[in-house]
Amino acid sequence: MLKENLVLIGNGMAGVRTLEELLKLAPDQYNITVFGEEPYGNYNRIMLSPVLASEKTIEQIMLNDEQWYVDNGITLHKGKKVEQINRARREVIATDGTVAKYDRLIIATGSLPFMLPLPGADKQGVIGFRDIKDVDAMLDAARRYKKAVVIGGGLLGLEAANGLIKQGMEVSVVHLLDTLMERQLDKPAALMLQKSLEERGMRFLMEHSTAEILGGERVTGLRFKNGSEVKADLVVMAVGIKPNIELGKSAGLHCERGIVVSDTMQTITDPKIYAIGECVQHRGIAYGLVAPLFEQAKVAANHLAKHGIARYQGTVTSTKLKVTGIELFSAGDFIGNDTTEDIVFKDAASGTYKKIVLQDNQIKGAVLYGDTVDGSWYFQLMKDGTDISAFRDTLLFGQAHLGDSGHNPETRVASLPDDAEICGCNGVCKGDIVKAITEKKLFTLDDVRAHTKASASCGSCTGLVESLLAHTVGGDYSKTPTSKPLCKCTDYTHDQVRGGILQHGLKTMQAVRDHFEWTTPDGCPSCRNSLNYYLLCAWPTEYVDDAQSRYINERAHGNIQKDGTYSVVPRMFGGMCTSDQLRAIADVADKFQVPTMKVTGGQRIDMFGIKKEQLPAMWKDLSAAGFVSGHAYGKAMRTVKTCVGSEWCRFGTQDSTGLGVKLEELTWGSWMPHKFKLAVSGCPRNCAEATIKDFGVVCVDSGYELHIGGNGGIKVRVTDLLSKVETEEQVLEYCGAFCQLYREDAHYLERTAPWVERVGLDKIKQALEDTANRKVLHERFLISQQPAQIDPWKQRAEGAEANEFTPILIEA
Amino acid sequence: MSKWIEVVELNKIPVLGSRLIKTREMDIAVFRGSDDQVYAIRDACPHKNGPLSQGIMHGTSVTCPLHNWKIDLTSGQALGPDEGCTNVFAVKVEAGKVYLNLD
Numbered sequence: 083m084l085k086e087n088l089v090l091i092g093n094g095m096a097g098v099r100t101l102e103e104l105l106k107l108a109p110d111q112y113n114i115t116v117f118g119e120e121p122y123g124n125y126n127r128i129m130l131s132p133v134l135a136s137e138k139t140i141e142q143i144m145l146n147d148e149q150w151y152v153d154n155g156i157t158l159h160k161g162k163k164v165e166q167i168n169r170a171r172r173e174v175i176a177t178d179g180t181v182a183k184y185d186r187l188i189i190a191t192g193s194l195p196f197m198l199p200l201p202g203a204d205k206q207g208v209i210g211f212r213d214i215k216d217v218d219a220m221l222d223a224a225r226r227y228k229k230a231v232v233i234g235g236g237l238l239g240l241e242a243a244n245g246l247i248k249q250g251m252e253v254s255v256v257h258l259l260d261t262l263m264e265r266q267l268d269k270p271a272a273l274m275l276q277k278s279l280e281e282r283g284m285r286f287l288m289e290h291s292t293a294e295i296l297g298g299e300r301v302t303g304l305r306f307k308n309g310s311e312v313k314a315d316l317v318v319m320a321v322g323i324k325p326n327i328e329l330g331k332s333a334g335l336h337c338e339r340g341i342v343v344s345d346t347m348q349t350i351t352d353p354k355i356y357a358i359g360e361c362v363q364h365r366g367i368a369y370g371l372v373a374p375l376f377e378q379a380k381v382a383a384n385h386l387a388k389h390g391i392a393r394y395q396g397t398v399t400s401t402k403l404k405v406t407g408i409e410l411f412s413a414g415d416f417i418g419n420d421t422t423e424d425i426v427f428k429d430a431a432s433g434t435y436k437k438i439v440l441q442d443n444q445i446k447g448a449v450l451y452g453d454t455v456d457g458s459w460y461f462q463l464m465k466d467g468t469d470i471s472a473f474r475d476t477l478l479f480g481q482a483h484l485g486d487s488g489h490n491p492e493t494r495v496a497s498l499p500d501d502a503e504i505c506g507c508n509g510v511c512k513g514d515i516v517k518a519i520t521e522k523k524l525f526t527l528d529d530v531r532a533h534t535k536a537s538a539s540c541g542s543c544t545g546l547v548e549s550l551l552a553h554t555v556g557g558d559y560s561k562t563p564t565s566k567p568l569c570k571c572t573d574y575t576h577d578q579v580r581g582g583i584l585q586h587g588l589k590t591m592q593a594v595r596d597h598f599e600w601t602t603p604d605g606c607p608s609c610r611n612s613l614n615y616y617l618l619c620a621w622p623t624e625y626v627d628d629a630q631s632r633y634i635n636e637r638a639h640g641n642i643q644k645d646g647t648y649s650v651v652p653r654m655f656g657g658m659c660t661s662d663q664l665r666a667i668a669d670v671a672d673k674f675q676v677p678t679m680k681v682t683g684g685q686r687i688d689m690f691g692i693k694k695e696q697l698p699a700m701w702k703d704l705s706a707a708g709f710v711s712g713h714a715y716g717k718a719m720r721t722v723k724t725c726v727g728s729e730w731c732r733f734g735t736q737d738s739t740g741l742g743v744k745l746e747e748l749t750w751g752s753w754m755p756h757k758f759k760l761a762v763s764g765c766p767r768n769c770a771e772a773t774i775k776d777f778g779v780v781c782v783d784s785g786y787e788l789h790i791g792g793n794g795g796i797k798v799r800v801t802d803l804l805s806k807v808e809t810e811e812q813v814l815e816y817c818g819a820f821c822q823l824y825r826e827d828a829h830y831l832e833r834t835a836p837w838v839e840r841v842g843l844d845k846i847k848q849a850l851e852d853t854a855n856r857k858v859l860h861e862r863f864l865i866s867q868q869p870a871q872i873d874p875w876k877q878r879a880e881g882a883e884a885n886e887f888t889p890i891l892i893e894a
Numbered sequence: 895m896s897k898w899i900e901v902v903e904l905n906k907i908p909v910l911g912s913r914l915i916k917t918r919e920m921d922i923a924v925f926r927g928s929d930d931q932v933y934a935i936r937d938a939c940p941h942k943n944g945p946l947s948q949g950i951m952h953g954t955s956v957t958c959p960l961h962n963w964k965i966d967l968t969s970g971q972a973l974g975p976d977e978g979c980t981n982v983f984a985v986k987v988e989a990g991k992v993y994l995n996l997d
Contacts, residue, residue, distance in 0.1 A: 533975040607950040607957045630911040634948040634959040646945045889914040
């Protein structure tokens with residue numbers, strides 16, 4: 083089949099993008115010929131500003147080099163301007179006489195800088211800012227001259243002015259209005275922008291209208307309508323662009339501001355001729371930005387490939403200023419009117435301004451200055467017409483805060499690719515979750531957990547999953563109620579159940595289940611664990627622990643591993659040890675043929691690969707050597723990490739190891755709502771990393787800083803300062819009281835970090851700074867510690883719970 | 895012909911808990927419900943062979959300690975949205991003794 087001829091006039095971004103799209107759809111359909119006025123391949127015109135600022139080179143902004151045309155069998159006539167289209171003969175004629183026949187023609191002649199028709203505008207040194215030639219002229223002027231004036235305080239003008247400053251010129255920007263970039267910014271944002279540009283040395287002549295360009299052959303200055311003058315060796319006119327329709331007009335195509343096209347990007351005059359990009363007027367709009375032209379290219383290519391299904395329906399545009407160090411974003415209707423509402427955040431000191439215009443809970447426009455990270459997110463919400471009422475209260479804080487009500491990881495859910503892993507524990511990707519939500523019609527977090535396992539393990543990705551759910555199902559998302567029931571067996575919350583245990587003197591799990599009318603006879607793994615802990619905490623000397631309501635690690639007093647074996651971590655108080663102790667551990671490891679040993683993050687020694695039935699015998703040996711359980715497996719006090727302190731360290735201010743040992747002697751064995759870690763650093767250098775622990779002590783010369791609520795886990799949280807005290811006794815009292823407050827107040831499986839965020843630091847401070855209350859809490863902690871500090875390993879080494887560790891062997 | 899093997903006294907199994915039985919062929923977990931009903935199931939979760947004997951029992955199911963799959967002790971089927979199945983064995987209690995049938 084004979085190929086048809088396709089000719090493209092204009093070797094710019096719009097036209098070449100159309101060819102690229104076309105080659106994807108129908109690589110062999112046309113013989114393609116391209117005419118380009120500029121003597122280059124296709125380059126990224128929007129990156130000219132960085133070239134002017136010497137942040138990029140021409141080579142770096144080339145999109146398609148000449149080899150690309152060769153590779154795709156495209157004839158490129160570069161440096162040739164088409165001066166005539168003969169529609170009757172279907173051919174185009176270039177100034178040098180080159181003729182090309184077409185069956186289909188694309189006009190992509192772009193736009194021209196709008197040059198003000200001022201007296202003297204034809205002098206040397208007066209240029210626009212549109213192509214590589216203009217950039218070269220500016221760079222050349224910067225080498226030889228000093229003063230530049232840019233007429234126009236819009237996007238293009240400011241980018242040009244910024245580039246010229248970078249090239250060492252003194253630059254003044256002349257603007258007709260009283261604020262910059264009035265088409266993209268509202269007044270507060272424009273003023274912040276002006277201020278930061280002034281700090282970079284840019285000068286502004288606001289509300290100045292140019293009357294005349296002065297000089298002889300070359301420009302020397304400007305005179306304004308108010309009579310004032312300014313000197314200039316270079317004048318850049320950046321007051322706007324106009325569609326380059328000269329060629330289209332001469333070919334008899336209907337033009338208004340631009341060449342008028344239909345939704346298929348065909349000119350309304352001649353369906354064999356397509357027009358695309360900045361030379362085009364579509365539904366009354368001539369675009370001057372890159373996003374619309376890419377969309378237009380897709381549509382035109384689709385039509386050229388004779389798929390004929392795509393229609394261009396206009397583009398909602400957004401703007402970013404390409405001035406390094408200035409973050410600015412705007413989109414849509416950012417001014418608003420009587421029917422819209424604004425949400426505004428402004429912090430002049432940090433240079434941040436955000437304004438979102440809403441109408442009927444949909445985003446209509448946005449201006450961001452200083453912090454534009456969420457620009458694309460707002461833009462997406464705006465284009466999608468998303469109802470934002472569910473997260474309106476956190477909208478301004480960005481996508482990172484969506485569904486993130488406390489101790490949850492940052493979210494960028496909407497922008498994540500489908501293969502992004504959401505749940506690290508269970509290896510669940512975004513795509514899996516979205517698929518499950520849509521295919522199985524899931525509406526609640528529990529559903530998602532049940533079907534995908536996402537956020538069903540450590541739970542740290544709960545916020546992420548919730549926001550994914552909200553994002554996927556939109557308004558139908560059943561938001562998890564803020565007061566969650568303790569588990570599926572009851573409608574009562576953790577706090578209600580705990581309150582009831584104390585108030586009604588409920589002392590067994592069955593009593594609690596009966597009182598609160600549990601829906602299951604013996605609870606579920608979730609409430610069994612919780613209730614066992616709550617009862618233990620409430621009645622430390624009376625309640626009989628129920629081993630079957632504990633997770634296997636706490637029942638077996640070791641950490642179950644993937645192969646069903648256990649790990650054993652003996653306690654080493656404060657991370658201190660003696661050679662005898664190390665020798666004893668080594669002997670145990672030899673005797674039980676421990677395959678792997680490792681030093682833990684909490685400064686302990688971990689022995690892996692122990693069979694369950696070996697545990698009591700191993701503990702017997704460790705016990706004989708003076709070791710007790712390290713509780714490395716429990717929702718319990720884990721370790722006190724220390725640095726070496728004043729005993730040896732030349733910076734140490736206090737005896738951090740000694741204090742660490744005392745703290746561990748006070749707290750070991752304590753069952754907690756979740757794991758609980760401590761550290762003592764001997765000086766503010768903080769080598770023990772005390773400020774990411776549940777309870778951290780930082781020694782200073784004058785005493786001890788007490789820090790709480792830190793976490794070094796999935797989401798790092800730095801501690802809050804609780805208090806500063808002068809003696810070790812005070813540290814111990816505060817520590818015991820804090821532990822008890824956490825034990826009595828936090829929900830089961832809630833670490834101190836989210837607990838502190840949930841109840842607020844103030845409440846905790848108040849409870850602990852009241853001396854009487856602190857002493858009462860500390861006292862209660864000591865009482866609960868009496869039964870807790872009976873070493874579980876020693877008990878089991880002596881035969882307790884033997885059935886747990888003894889398998890039944892049968893000959894069959 | 896079925897063959898019942900005596901394995902353990904009922905009161906040596908904790909209520910809502912289990913004992914691990916090691917046979918030549920495989921490991922089997924024997925669970926005891928709150929109503930003294932007894933269940934025997936292969937000690938390997940259909941998911942990643944987690945030792946079900948180490949899990950928490952509730953009602954007539956057990957939650958695997960490794961990844962929280964819930965397995966029905968009467969059928970060996972994974973519950974809820976998870977899919978999978980492990981073997982269950984006939985078991986009975988007579989005169990306070992638990993008998994297992996491996997056929």
